[in-house]
Amino acid sequence: MDFAKEVQAKTEAINELIEGFLPEEEKYPAKVIEAMNYSIRGGGKRIRPMLMHETAELFGGAGVAVEYFMAAIEMIHTYSLVHDDLPCMDDDEYRRGRKTTHAVYGEAIATLAGDALLNYAAETALGAFDSDCDKYLVGKAVRILFNKSGIYGMIGGQTADIVSEGLKSEEITAELIEYIHLKKTAALIEASMMVGGILAGADKVQINALEKIGRNVGIAFQIQDDILDVTGNFEELGKPVGSDEKNHKVTYVSLHGLDKAKADVEALSKEATVLLHTMEGDNPFLEQLLLSMIDRKK
Amino acid sequence: MDFAKEVQAKTEAINELIEGFLPEEEKYPAKVIEAMNYSIRGGGKRIRPMLMHETAELFGGAGVAVEYFMAAIEMIHTYSLVHDDLPCMDDDEYRRGRKTTHAVYGEAIATLAGDALLNYAAETALGAFDSDCDKYLVGKAVRILFNKSGIYGMIGGQTADIVSEGLKSEEITAELIEYIHLKKTAALIEASMMVGGILAGADKVQINALEKIGRNVGIAFQIQDDILDVTGNFEELGKPVGSDEKNHKVTYVSLHGLDKAKADVEALSKEATVLLHTMEGDNPFLEQLLLSMIDRKK
Numbered sequence: 388m389d390f391a392k393e394v395q396a397k398t399e400a401i402n403e404l405i406e407g408f409l410p411e412e413e414k415y416p417a418k419v420i421e422a423m424n425y426s427i428r429g430g431g432k433r434i435r436p437m438l439m440h441e442t443a444e445l446f447g448g449a450g451v452a453v454e455y456f457m458a459a460i461e462m463i464h465t466y467s468l469v470h471d472d473l474p475c476m477d478d479d480e481y482r483r484g485r486k487t488t489h490a491v492y493g494e495a496i497a498t499l500a501g502d503a504l505l506n507y508a509a510e511t512a513l514g515a516f517d518s519d520c521d522k523y524l525v526g527k528a529v530r531i532l533f534n535k536s537g538i539y540g541m542i543g544g545q546t547a548d549i550v551s552e553g554l555k556s557e558e559i560t561a562e563l564i565e566y567i568h569l570k571k572t573a574a575l576i577e578a579s580m581m582v583g584g585i586l587a588g589a590d591k592v593q594i595n596a597l598e599k600i601g602r603n604v605g606i607a608f609q610i611q612d613d614i615l616d617v618t619g620n621f622e623e624l625g626k627p628v629g630s631d632e633k634n635h636k637v638t639y640v641s642l643h644g645l646d647k648a649k650a651d652v653e654a655l656s657k658e659a660t661v662l663l664h665t666m667e668g669d670n671p672f673l674e675q676l677l678l679s680m681i682d683r684k685k
Numbered sequence: 686m687d688f689a690k691e692v693q694a695k696t697e698a699i700n701e702l703i704e705g706f707l708p709e710e711e712k713y714p715a716k717v718i719e720a721m722n723y724s725i726r727g728g729g730k731r732i733r734p735m736l737m738h739e740t741a742e743l744f745g746g747a748g749v750a751v752e753y754f755m756a757a758i759e760m761i762h763t764y765s766l767v768h769d770d771l772p773c774m775d776d777d778e779y780r781r782g783r784k785t786t787h788a789v790y791g792e793a794i795a796t797l798a799g800d801a802l803l804n805y806a807a808e809t810a811l812g813a814f815d816s817d818c819d820k821y822l823v824g825k826a827v828r829i830l831f832n833k834s835g836i837y838g839m840i841g842g843q844t845a846d847i848v849s850e851g852l853k854s855e856e857i858t859a860e861l862i863e864y865i866h867l868k869k870t871a872a873l874i875e876a877s878m879m880v881g882g883i884l885a886g887a888d889k890v891q892i893n894a895l896e897k898i899g900r901n902v903g904i905a906f907q908i909q910d911d912i913l914d915v916t917g918n919f920e921e922l923g924k925p926v927g928s929d930e931k932n933h934k935v936t937y938v939s940l941h942g943l944d945k946a947k948a949d950v951e952a953l954s955k956e957a958t959v960l961l962h963t964m965e966g967d968n969p970f971l972e973q974l975l976l977s978m979i980d981r982k983k
Contacts, residue, residue, distance in 0.1 A: 415864045416841035418848050423836070470800060475773075475792035494773035495847050498796065499840055502768060502803060506835040509807050513828045522820060530811045537804040538721075542797055543714035549793050550716050566713045 390675050394432070401433040401440070401457065408458035408511055422492040422500035423507065426469050427462065429485055434680065435460045435579040441673040442583030442597060445666060449586035452520035456528060456582050459512035463536050464575060466504035467545065469497055476549070509533070520586060528582045535578035544571025559637040565606070568639070573605025593666060600659045600677070607655040607681040613638040614648050619684065656681045688973055692730070699731040699738070699755065706756035706809055720790040720798035721805065724767050725760065727783055732978065733758045733877040739971040740881030740895060743964060747884035750818035754826060754880050757810035761834050762873060764802035765843065767795055774847070807831070818884060826880045833876035842868025857935040863904070866937070871903025891964060898957045898975070905953040905979040911936040912946050917982065954979045 388396070409427060412420045436457035443449040472479040472487040473494060480490045489497035512532055515525045534540060547567050551559055580597040589597065616631045617640055631638050640648045656678065663674055686694070707725060710718045734755035741747040770777040770785040771792060778788045787795035810830055813823045832838060845865050849857055878895040887895065914929045915938055929936050938946045954976065961972055 410836055413837070413841070415845040415848075415861065415868075416836050419840060419844040420836055466800075470796055473773075473796065475771075475796060496844070498768055498771065498773060499844055499847070501800070502764075503836050503840045503844075505800060505803055506831055506840060509831040510828070510835055513824070513831065516824050516828070522824065526811070526814050526820065526824065530808070530814070533804055533807040533811065537808055538708055538714050538718055538801050539711070542717060542801045542804060543711070546717040546794070546797055547713040549797070550713075563713065570713075 390672075390679070393672060394437075394676070394679075397437055397440075398433050401436050401461075402430070404454055405433070405436070405458050405461055408455070410507060418492065418496055419499050419503050422488055422496050423503050425491065426465050426488045426500060426504065429465070429468075429483060431483065433461060434676075435464055435575055437676065438576065438579040438601075438673070439583040441670055441676060442580045443587040444583075445668040445670040445673055446584060446587035446589045446593075447668065449583065449588075450518065450520060452515045452518040452525060452528075453583060453586050455515035455518070456512055456532065456586065459508040460532065460575065460579055460582070462504045462508035462511065463532070463541075466501040466508070467536075467541060469501040469504065471545070473497060505536075515586075524585055524588070528585045531581050531585065532578050535574045535581075540570055540574035540578070544569070544574065547571075556635060556637050561642050564637065564639055564642060568606045568609040569602065572609050573602045576605040576608075577601035596662045596665060600662050603655040603659040603662075604677050604680055607652045607659075610639045610648050610652050610655075611681055611683065613640045614645065614652065615684070616640070617645060652681060688970075688977070691970060692735075692974070692977075695735055695738075696731050699734050699759075700728070702752055703731070703734070703756050703759055706753070708805060716790065716794055717797050717801050720786055720794050721801050723789065724763050724786045724798060724802065727763070727766075727781060729781065731759060732974075733762055733873055735974065736874065736877040736899075736971070737881040739968055739974060740878045741885040742881075743966040743968040743971055744882060744885035744887045744891075745966065747881065747886075748816065748818060750813045750816040750823060750826075750884050751881060753813035753816070754810055754830065754884065757806040758830065758873065758877055758880070760802045760806035760809060761830070761839075764799040764806070765834075765839060767799040767802065769843070771795060803834075813884075822883055822886070826883045829879050829883065830876050833872040833879075838868055838872035838876070842866075842870070842872065845869075854933060854935050859940050862935065862937055862940060866904045866907040867900065870907050871900045874903040874906075875899035894960045894963060898960050901953040901957040901960075902975050902978055905950045905957075908937045908946050908950050908953075909979055909981065911938045912943065912950070913982070914938070915943060950979060 405427060409424050410420050439457050439460060440453060443453045468482065469488045471477050472482060473489055479487055481487060488500055492500065512529050516522060536542065544567050547563060548571055551563060551567065577598045580601040581594055584594050584597045613631065616638065617629060619628055659677060660674065703725060707722050708718050737755050737758060738751060741751045766780065767786045769775050770780060771787055777785055779785060786798055790798065810827050814820060834840065842865050845861060846869055849861060849865065875896045878899040879892055882892050882895045911929065914936065915927060917926055957975060958972065961975070
């Protein structure tokens with residue numbers, strides 16, 4: 388099977404798995420549950436649960452336990468999008484060609500649906516205590532998941548991103564851009580790989596390596612985003628090329644130049660691959676998946 | 686010591702305890718951490734952590750473990766207030782005589798601060814795995830906490846409350862009002878008592894009784910709120926008497942009449958006390974605290 392088809396098949400399997408974890412609609416909070424499920428069903432490639440599953444497979448798999456976490460991390464990712472789209476944040480009416488949650492259900496229900504998804508992510512991940520996985524590992528995985536989604540992870544990145552919008556160009560440092568890339572995007576990629584590894588019994592050295600791989604891939608993904616804004620073409624990107632430059636947006640490329648940006652992506656990618664090869668197991672699909680996140684044209 | 690002074694002393698001790706669990710301010714997400722801490726420091730009587738602590742004491746105490754949960758439940762209660770005050774929800778500029786979080790930090794940061802408090806509540810409660818408390822009990826307590834705060838608990842009640850604002854008076858049933866009282870208020874009271882009991886080693890029958898006590902007290906608290914709106918006086922309430930009636934608001938009193946409302950509060954309160962007396966231990970302060978939540982003039 389070719390890679391693109393394999394990704395598609397795995398995405399569909401994950402969609403089915405997530406569907407099984409969605410809350411049942413009850414009489415009175417029906418509205419918020421409807422909005423939660425609408426948001427989750429918005430799709431995407433389910434890259435985080437996929438990375439989590441494939442990382443667990445690299446260490447021989449983690450049985451049913453990892454499924455709870457695959458659903459939970461997608462709920463966390465989804466809640467962050469629902470709140471990010473709100474009028475007081477990015478104010479987006481469409482996402483992936485579909486009305487955003489607040490555009491359909493109103494701001495109040497969208498705010499509650501985001502809260503509800505984060506809360507339900509905790510409930511779902513904690514459900515893994517019912518699996519036959521070692522309780523110590525489940526506890527460790529839940530803690531990593533929430534640590535990487537909170538103020539020292541994803542929410543920290545979101546905050547820095549919001550705050551940076553109020554800054555003058557000259558106030559935006561390379562350090563700040565790196566922090567945003569690291570926290571806003573890389574944190575959940577790190578969590579995906581670490582949780583997969585933890586549940587499958589990877590040791591401490593391996594978990595640290597997984598964190599580093601996730602970090603490299605997440606940061607390279609974001610730099611690539613900035614590169615494509617300069618070098619991509621309209622058909623592939625689906626948005627005007629050079630829009631960052633036109634908006635005088637400070638990016639990795641505007642700070643470091645295109646050559647260094649490309650070289651850094653290359654180096655981050657190389658290091659991730661080398662680290663992946665230090666692992667005992669072997670999962671060629673995982674390697675391809677990681678590289679596809681970096682080496683992309685759109 | 687008289688009861689009011691004892692409550693005050695305990696509130697101060699809890700404030701100090703919570704202070705020790707607040708996140709340290711880091712460079713880039715400083716804004717959101719500042720907003721989280723501002724929200725938490727807004728105060729109140731800390732009734733939920735107090736109930737949790739006193740319930741644990743009833744069963745001989747729960748050591749350090751309960752402290753993580755006392756801080757966590759106050760973070761959950763606080764995030765719900767921060768989001769509730771947002772312009773798209775109740776649009777309140779003041780709470781307890783102090784500017785609300787969005788009035789100080791803006792809507793975007795207030796939304797993120799609410800998310801961050803909920804996420805940090807999970808991180809904080811999970812910290813109890815580091816205590817010497819039985820890991821099984823900690824896991825059980827975290828699950829109860831998040832179940833009672835989610836769509837089948839507090840968020841469910843918030844949703845029904847928001848949805849009910851768009852309904853005509855004749856569409857608001859006694860069942861709906863009861864659901865809102867039960868979920869919006871009672872759920873976290875139930876969680877407070879259950880978590881305290883679980884961590885201190887209470888058995889299943891006792892945990893069920895604690896849930897029922899919390900439910901009765903939570904519901905009675907809300908009915909009493911509706912009663913006071915009719916019978917209270919301006920000085921004690923600090924707001925105009927009869928404002929529900931003027932706003933044609935459907936309340937427990939408008940649905941069932943003042944006499945039945947008073948009788949129900951009495952019956953709920955009586956049942957809670959009887960159940961409390963079935964417990965092996967004895968904590969007179971807890972009993973007084975529960976009754977003070979029901980039998981109040983403001």
